Every structure is written in structure tokens, then in C-alpha cells.
Amino acid sequence: MKRWLPFFVALALTGCSQPSRQYGGELPEKVYGRIISLSPSTTELIAMLNSTHLLVGRTAGDTKPDTIKGITIVANPRPDIEKIIKLQPDLIVVEENLINPVDLAKIKEQKGFDVVTFDINSIDAWVEAVWKLGALTQQYSQASDRVDALMAVVRSAKSIPLDPKPRALVAMGGNRPWVAGVDSLQADLIRNAGGEPIGPPGDKFAQVNPEQVLEWNPDIVFASDPPAQYSGPAWKGTKAAKEGRILQVDRDLLLRAGADVQAVLSAMSREFQNMEVR
Structure with a gap:
């Protein structure tokens, strides 16, 4: 069954130089x-x-x-x-x-x-x-507001530590998967949301053998493709697949370091809090 995080469904629909004046933060x-x-x-x-x-x-x-x-x-x-x-x-x-x-x-x-x-x-x-x-x-106040909002979500997620932490990975490509490295933004979102990121080394996506995914055995997978594309034997053997936790996420939200980082972090945190990791 295809499952989307509710939050992601909502989002998916949904000159010349002159003298500078400092308002706050760094003066350009x-x-x-x-x-x-x-x-x-x-x-x-x-x-x-x-x-x-x-x-x-x-x-x-x-x-x-x-x-x-x-x-x-x-x-x-x-x-x-x-x-x-x-x-x-x-x-x-x-x-x-x-x-x-x-x-x-x-x-x-x-x-x-x-x-x-x-x-x-x-x-x-x-x-x-x-x-x-x-x-x-020159948008210092707006930048401050967005940074403050993100850090509030980080603090909220860390205020309820999970033990054990859900083992999570971010994937794209279905049965020929590319997985986010453990030093990537996606991995850091997982980490700050209360989970344990798993995947290849490095800060980029790397193509991996499906059997490697089975060896990692994630509790949950955030994928940019429909869960049906993760249907090979190796994927089916993971805890994430057995418990219906291969979750499709809008590709632009999941893969971009853009305006929705805070919302993605918040959604991951809620998903982790609702899990019962055995």
C-alpha cells in the first residue's frame, strides 16, 4: 500500500551597488x-x-x-x-x-x-x-525568524530522546537505489529528528546494491519514489518494508536544501515519535 506522510501530501498540493546599512547579522x-x-x-x-x-x-x-x-x-x-x-x-x-x-x-x-x-x-x-x-x-529579520523556527524544531525533537533510535535512510531509484550518505543534509535531518541515519559514507547520494540495504536493515525509509518500486527481495526483507514504513516523500522536499527543510525535519520527528522500535 502506498503511504505518504500527511505533511508531505499537504505540501505537494499545495542592480547597481549602493551604500549598505546594517540591520543585524553580517554587513555585506x-x-x-x-x-x-x-x-x-x-x-x-x-x-x-x-x-x-x-x-x-x-x-x-x-x-x-x-x-x-x-x-x-x-x-x-x-x-x-x-x-x-x-x-x-x-x-x-x-x-x-x-x-x-x-x-x-x-x-x-x-x-x-x-x-x-x-x-x-x-x-x-x-x-x-x-x-x-x-x-x-538585506533581509536580516526574515533570516533570523526562519533560523529561529528551525532551531525550535531541533530543540523540540531532542527534548524527547528515543531509545533505541529508529534506524533510517533516504533513498531514490527503487530497486536500483541511490542512498543518502551519512554526512549529507538528509542524514543530518534524520539525526536531529531523533533517528540514526544509515547509508554509505560521504555527503552525497551513492548507488548501492539492494543487498547492502538488507544488511543495513532500516526501521524506516524515506523514499522519493512510490513504495511499489522498492519491491525486490532485498527490500522486502527489511523491517521498514515488513512494517509498512517505506514512506514516499515529495521528491523536491526530500532532496532539496530549500525552504522546506524545517517542515521535513518536523515531519520526520513526528514519524519517529510515533514508532515503536523493537
Whole structure:
């Protein structure tokens, strides 16, 4: 039976430089008025900080929020440098592991705009990214509110420690699975939600043999695909499958370091609290 976390169902439906003035947090060297975002996560974070009006370019992979739909696409999937230059941005932001290194190097060679990259592989890194983008867009108060809200969820989850901790992994690809590394953002969300992340080493997704998943034997799986795609013998042998805990999660929510990190963390925490791990 296909099962979705209730929260995820709801979400699935659902310039020129000038002198800068410090409001709080980090003081940027200048204020930016024409920003291009080359990764869905940074686009979401800029919109989360009420700064969509500063965006002049985005990628074809950006799907949220609806307010970005009219913004010029400059990458599909690789960036069109000529189109970027014509838009005359003063700042380009991108999550570094979501852009080809050769393309990034070419963009950095161009004159007339700054380039800021992010490596968001943990909650702490997400917080740092929000603070940085808040400074770059002069949205200090909004950044503070979002960081405070996330840390409140972390504190709430940790206030009820689980023993034993549910062993959880994040997967995509069904019977040819890719699993989030134990140093990835997804693993850190599991950890801060009260679970124990399991998976390959590293901070990225890695393709693994289904038999390796059986050896890990997770109590719960957060998957970006329908549970029916995790139907091979190895998957069926896991506790997660036997107890109906292979949960489909909207792909964009699960895999992006964007605006819904707090909500994903909260949903994971609730799911762990409702489990009885034997």
C-alpha cells in the first residue's frame, strides 16, 4: 500500500551597488539588486526571505514557489552564459554540488558580477546559507525568524530522546537505489529528528546494491519514489518494508536544501515519535 506522510501530501498540493546599512547579522560590502540563482535550493531560499523581486534569472528545474514562474530561465540544465551576461546581474548564487565545475569556472571568469557558492550538507550549513543570503538581500529579520523556527524544531525533537533510535535512510531509484550518505543534509535531518541515519559514507547520494540495504536493515525509509518500486527481495526483507514504513516523500522536499527543510525535519520527528522500535 502506498503511504505518504500527511505533511508531505499537504505540501505537494499545495542592480547597481549602493551604500549598505546594517540591520543585524553580517554587513555585506554592497547591496544587490539583480540576482541570478543557478540552483533550485538557492531560489527557494531567496523566495523564503521575501526577495523574489531581486531575481532576474533561474534554472528550468526551479519549481517553487509560484512567484518565480515568470523569471527568465538561464540554465536548462547547463547555464547559458550569454543569456546570463545579457541580464546584467550583479550577483549569482548557486549550490556548488548542483552545477558542473567547468560551468562554474566559466561563470567565475566573467566580469561585472559576484559569485557566491553554498555547500549545504547539514542543518548548520543550511543556517549559514540562510544568514548569508539574508545579508546579501538585506533581509536580516526574515533570516533570523526562519533560523529561529528551525532551531525550535531541533530543540523540540531532542527534548524527547528515543531509545533505541529508529534506524533510517533516504533513498531514490527503487530497486536500483541511490542512498543518502551519512554526512549529507538528509542524514543530518534524520539525526536531529531523533533517528540514526544509515547509508554509505560521504555527503552525497551513492548507488548501492539492494543487498547492502538488507544488511543495513532500516526501521524506516524515506523514499522519493512510490513504495511499489522498492519491491525486490532485498527490500522486502527489511523491517521498514515488513512494517509498512517505506514512506514516499515529495521528491523536491526530500532532496532539496530549500525552504522546506524545517517542515521535513518536523515531519520526520513526528514519524519517529510515533514508532515503536523493537
